[in-house]
Amino acid sequence: MSQTWRELLMTDHETTERVFSAAEKALAAPEGPSPGMVANLREYLVGYVDRCHNQKEEQTVFPLLQRAGLPVEGGPLAVMLAEHRQAKALVERIDGAAAAFVAGDRARLDDLRDAFGAYAALCKDHFWKENDILYPLAARMLDEATQAGIVPGIEAVEAALGPDTRRRYYRIADELVRAVELEDLSYGLDRQVLAAILNTLPVELSFVDEEDRVRYFSHERGEKIFPRSRGAIATNVRNCHPQKSVHLVEKILADFKAGRREVAEFWIDMGPRKVHIRYWPVRDEAGRYLGCLETVQDVSGIQRLTGQRRLLEEAA
Ligand SMILES: [Fe+2]
Ligand SMILES: [Fe+2]
Structure with missing residues (x-):
């Protein structure tokens, strides 16, 4: 309106x-x-x-x-x-x-x-x-x-x-x-250090802003579960998804913007890997929607964990 x-x-x-x-x-x-x-x-x-x-x-x-x-x-x-x-x-x-x-x-x-x-x-x-x-x-x-x-x-x-x-x-x-x-x-950390920290996370990040444009992705160099190219920056997120799933992307984003949903998650098999994909609404302190964060993680190793391995055992 x-x-x-x-x-x-x-x-x-x-x-x-x-x-x-x-x-x-x-x-x-x-x-x-x-x-x-x-x-x-x-x-x-x-x-x-x-x-x-x-x-x-x-x-x-x-x-x-x-x-x-x-x-x-x-x-x-x-x-x-x-x-x-x-x-x-x-x-x-x-x-x-x-x-x-x-x-x-x-x-x-x-x-x-x-x-x-x-x-x-x-x-x-x-x-x-x-x-x-x-x-x-x-x-x-x-x-x-x-x-x-x-x-x-x-x-x-x-x-x-x-x-x-x-x-x-x-x-x-x-x-x-x-x-x-x-x-x-960032407590005064410079941008390069902050970017390096994000690139070290065991989770691949992508962020689309409040107007649904791709603004950021981590792990640009190195192997990625879902490779992305710099050309994706500034494009509408709808152009990054297959046509048949676009309406689902729309639904998730609409729910996030309306505050109806706090996460959307999926997990898929990619060869031997179990890949966990989650979407999160990103909001500022006042609750204003800033965009959507996608996290993609290979969780196969986590799924296989049993028992414990303590720091001291690792060092031994
Ligand atoms: Fe005025
Ligand atoms: Fe004024």
Whole structure:
């Protein structure tokens, strides 16, 4: 179902708040954030929050409220516009400091921290006022037909900034949030070490994201139970399964996304091997579906285990 104008704008707020918490964490780390993370943050705040989100409001909802009688010289609309101007000035400071930081000038980190801290505090307060005061006020003041015209207006502002603007920036936001989560999870291990750990697991992993695109598989080098090629990355998972089983894949993914199922498992014989294949929904801390993990394991050796072999016996 398509979203209403309020849902669209509030999803922008929510996405931006997630970016804020990730950036706060990364900026607070003693070693500072990675240049890649700062580049993404800069792109998202300048390109999306300032040039797109605030413009969507200033070009659609705000003028409609003004036409409906809300003054721009005082009252909630004036406050919102003044905050957009303050936010713009802070975004410009972030832009300058972030560009310098990414170019290697680490001395600008404090400047970046300061500007970002002030900006995030201002925006959080601003988003709250819009979500809880201004948007409900607009919903009361504007008739249904007028409100129905806001969504195309929002889409026009986005389209003027290039194709697929919202999705493009949401992807940057996601990348940024995930990069910080990954650092959290990896206790500062670098990506290569983390990848090597995953490649050492006695289980082959494949991951498809929330849009069902293949994003990762482990054990790229070396023998695999189900060989995969790098070409599979970014393709839809439906293209990786025989036609006759696609509807089952669809069913499992739909169940995972709807929270109806926590695992789907199969086991098959491949020559002398018993292969255990399991699919797991991957969710974030808030329970949001991030994708599906496939684990493939040769369990023949495990099936044959009897008795015990203790560490000391192994060493003997
Ligand atoms: Fe706003
Ligand atoms: Fe807003």
